Amino acid sequence: MDNDCLFCRIVAGEIPATVVHETDTTLAFRDIDPKAPVHVLVIPKEHHADVVTLAQNDPTGSADLLAACAAVAEAEGLIMEGFRLLFNTGGYAGQEVFHVHAHVLGGEPLGPMLARR
Ligand code: AMP
Numbered sequence: 615m616d617n618d619c620l621f622c623r624i625v626a627g628e629i630p631a632t633v634v635h636e637t638d639t640t641l642a643f644r645d646i647d648p649k650a651p652v653h654v655l656v657i658p659k660e661h662h663a664d665v666v667t668l669a670q671n672d673p674t675g676s677a678d679l680l681a682a683c684a685a686v687a688e689a690e691g692l693i694m695e696g697f698r699l700l701f702n703t704g705g706y707a708g709q710e711v712f713h714v715h716a717h718v719l720g721g722e723p724l725g726p727m728l729a730r731r
Pocket of ligand 1: 620629631643644645646647648655701702708709710711712
């Protein structure tokens with residue numbers, strides 16, 4: 615655990631979150647500032663800064679994370695109509711929290727993948 619990491623502190627129970635799914639290795643909770651009717655963050659419990667370091671260092675954890683995202687999408691009723699799975703990674707993507715997290719977004723048509731320039 616990284617004591618300076620917000621999401622490690624959520625995993626540790628030090629900061630409250632609305633948890634919607636949990637496994638031995640993953641935690642999923644609602645985004646505090648939702649950008650869609652369903653906006654869930656799915657994280658590995660172990661600290662990795664971003665999806666690149668997770669993929670490079672923990673293939674099993676990577677698979678666990680993807681499986682948890684699918685389970686959340688199913689539990690939230692998103693499979694039929696579709697949803698978006700997003701990993702902001704680094705500065706150009708505007709990553710704010712450096713504990714890898716997948717955004718699971720859905721519940722209405724989400725529009726184009728990126729805002730027009
Ligand atoms: P990103 O820009 O991909 O790093 O996204 C970070 C996300 O974390 C944003 O969508 C925030 O709204 C969300 N967030 C920040 N603090 C919390 C929190 N305490 N609980 C739930 N979501 C949070």
